[in-house]
Amino acid sequence: MSVFGSPTVLLTGPAANHFVFSNQDLIFTQSKAVNALVGRSLLTVSGEELKQVRSAIQGYLRPEIMSKYIWKMDEEVRKHIDLNWAGHKTVTVAPLAKRLTFNIICSVLFGQEAGPISEPDILGKITEGE
Incomplete structure (x- = not known):
């Protein structure tokens, strides 16, 4: 293709x-x-x-290792969808995907929930994260 x-x-x-x-x-x-x-x-x-x-x-990436963390990943994805996708008419996928990836890494690798993140919005202003 x-x-x-x-x-x-x-x-x-x-x-x-x-x-x-x-x-x-x-x-x-x-x-x-x-x-x-x-x-x-x-x-x-x-x-x-x-x-x-x-x-x-x-x-x-071995299945036995992944099975230990899949529930955490699922929890992060569900929380992310509820906070950032549900009820929104439009979403900007790339920054949300980056945020979700970061949140999963924090949860799975470090055992910590990600804190607030400052990032530029699409208009170039700085907005405080969740």
Whole structure:
């Protein structure tokens, strides 16, 4: 398929994850448009850095480890939807997705609820977070 005019491959599911994380010879690239939208990701890391990242991630993505934290992730997603999506006619997805990711990291990795976050709103003013 094509995304933003660049040839793109979409892989999903456990077999695709295994293929991607176990194949050391894969080379990932992103178009400039996708890179601007997504930023730095696992797909932009290569070489020795990629090997280090993969080995660090694989330990945390095992099913027995994930099952310990899925309830926390579910709780964060439900709270996030109630606070930021329910009752809103429109939402700005990218900043909300970043906030949700940050909240999940705080909850799962640090065992703490994220505190208020100051961030620019779409008009460029600073607003206090939740």
